[in-house]
Amino acid sequence: MLRYLTAGESHGPQLTSIIEGVPAGFPLDAESINIDLARRQCGYGRGGRMQIETDRVEILSGVRWGKSIGSPVTLCVVNRDWVNWQEKMSPHVRHRDDKLAVTRSRPGHADLPGAMKYDHHDVRNILERSSARETAVRVAVGAVAKSILTQFGITVSGFVTELGGIKAERPKMSWEALQGKIAKSELFTCDERAEAEMKALIDRAKESGDTVGGVIEVNVCGVPVGLGSHVQWDRKLDARLAMALMSVQAIKGVEIGCGFDAARNPGSMVHDEIYYDSVRLVEGKSSGFYRKTNNAGGIEGGITNGETIIVRAAMKPIPTLYKPLKSVDIITKEPFEATVERSDTCAVPAAAVVAEAVVAVEIANAFLEKFGGDSLGEIRRNYDGYLAYLRAF
Numbered sequence: 001m002l003r004y005l006t007a008g009e010s011h012g013p014q015l016t017s018i019i020e021g022v023p024a025g026f027p028l029d030a031e032s033i034n035i036d037l038a039r040r041q042c043g044y045g046r047g048g049r050m051q052i053e054t055d056r057v058e059i060l061s062g063v064r065w066g067k068s069i070g071s072p073v074t075l076c077v078v079n080r081d082w083v084n085w086q087e088k089m090s091p092h093v094r095h096r097d098d099k100l101a102v103t104r105s106r107p108g109h110a111d112l113p114g115a116m117k118y119d120h121h122d123v124r125n126i127l128e129r130s131s132a133r134e135t136a137v138r139v140a141v142g143a144v145a146k147s148i149l150t151q152f153g154i155t156v157s158g159f160v161t162e163l164g165g166i167k168a169e170r171p172k173m174s175w176e177a178l179q180g181k182i183a184k185s186e187l188f189t190c191d192e193r194a195e196a197e198m199k200a201l202i203d204r205a206k207e208s209g210d211t212v213g214g215v216i217e218v219n220v221c222g223v224p225v226g227l228g229s230h231v232q233w234d235r236k237l238d239a240r241l242a243m244a245l246m247s248v249q250a251i252k253g254v255e256i257g258c259g260f261d262a263a264r265n266p267g268s269m270v271h272d273e274i275y276y277d278s279v280r281l282v283e284g285k286s287s288g289f290y291r292k293t294n295n296a297g298g299i300e301g302g303i304t305n306g307e308t309i310i311v312r313a314a315m316k317p318i319p320t321l322y323k324p325l326k327s328v329d330i331i332t333k334e335p336f337e338a339t340v341e342r343s344d345t346c347a348v349p350a351a352a353v354v355a356e357a358v359v360a361v362e363i364a365n366a367f368l369e370k371f372g373g374d375s376l377g378e379i380r381r382n383y384d385g386y387l388a389y390l391r392a393f
């Protein structure tokens with residue numbers, strides 16, 4: 001099972017993660033991780049910080065000659081902006097300098113509850129860690145999880161389905177063609193008309209000092225039946241995915257499959273009927289059982305049913321607004337209207353890449369729990385044995 005922690009402040013020297021439980025023999029290299037780090041930095045609507053950073057991972061342990069060796073993998077992403085923050089972020093003892101203290105907390109951020117909880121009168125001690133800068137290293141961890149899943153033909157893809165209330169229509173085309181469209185889109189959508197409207201909305205929000213949120217979707221293709229379990233609350237895969245997604249900064253809702261729509265429709269329209277066709281086995285499929293619909297989003301009773309996993313997450317609008325919101329200074333208790341030096345107007349496309357990463361970690365975990373071993377070869381033997389069993393079921 002993969003366990004990881006992240007460490008690092010937004011304007012500190014670097015972000016770090018240690019991943020425990022990566023089995024030996026999996027191809028891992030910085031360049032493939034960097035592709036995802038670059039994807040997270042793109043996306044229409046981001047602020048000035050993304051001009052400063054060029055995220056690249058450094059692999060500091062657990063990998064030798066391009067392959068995992070079974071020991072903990074340490075990843076690091078440097079904050080290029082740190083050079084501009086060395087005094088404000090210094091770990092060395094210094095006298096309190098009220099001029100450097102941030103005392104004006106922003107609505108919608110961790111600033112005020114965090115300061116009250118940790119007894120800080122300088123909100124910087126909270127905002128540095130609550131910042132979504134942390135998602136850079138989580139994307140690197142997700143890329144490691146993806147390189148485990150890739151070996152077994154499992155792919156994880158995130159994209160934007162809605163932005164500020166504008167919905168992207170999914171054109172009727174193969175999944176591969178759709179992926180190509182999404183990869184070329186500046187907003188990671190599959191609908192050019194909607195994308196143009198979304199960009200115009202972001203421009204208007206930026207001009208008026210406002211921000212926008214949206215909905216992202218992650219699809220996991222190629223998953224076998226049987227990941228996760230119904231037997232215990234914390235083994236249910238849907239529950240784990242929901243937690244992973246809700247842990248991403250600014251995510252406020254998660255749905256699996258048809259999600260909230262399931263509550264609005266009768267059972268006859270919601271549940272996916274079961275069919276069997278032995279020809280599927282001749283065609284090389286892992287099972288003769290199949291569905292014609294996938295409203296369950298690939299998970300029933302906390303267990304994968306062999307269909308594509310479909311999970312969506314709602315991102316709230318960015319809380320730092322150029323148009324002032326009302327707040328109160330934590331020292332003087334005077335009201336003020338928040339000002340801002342720099343912030344994103346929209347980070348929904350970036351959140352799609354982060355969502356991909358946290359979903360990949362949960363799927364890799366469930367996969368390793370079921371087929372786990374110490375090396376790629378051992379896991380492959382376990383997996384192949386299971387596939388042969390499934391075909392005969």
Ligand SMILES: Cc1cc2nc3c(=O)[nH]c(=O)nc-3n(C[C@H](O)[C@H](O)[C@H](O)COP(=O)(O)O)c2cc1C
Pocket residue numbers: 047108109110130131132135248249250251316318319320342343344345347350351354
């Ligand atoms: C990729 C990404 C970029 C973000 N950029 C900003 C930003 O520039 N300014 C901001 O105030 N919040 C930004 N956020 C959101 C805040 O980090 C988040 O709202 C805050 O930490 C409070 O957490 P909560 O919204 O989960 O309650 C971003 C979130 C993500 C996922």
Ligand SMILES: C=C(O[C@@H]1CC(C(=O)O)=C[C@@H](OP(=O)(O)O)[C@H]1O)C(=O)O
Pocket residue numbers: 010047048049050053130131132133135136249342343344
């Ligand atoms: C740095 C990133 O996102 C940041 C997330 C963030 C926040 O409050 O969450 C605030 C902004 O940071 P800054 O205050 O330095 O401009 C974003 O740029 C990143 O995604 O790499």
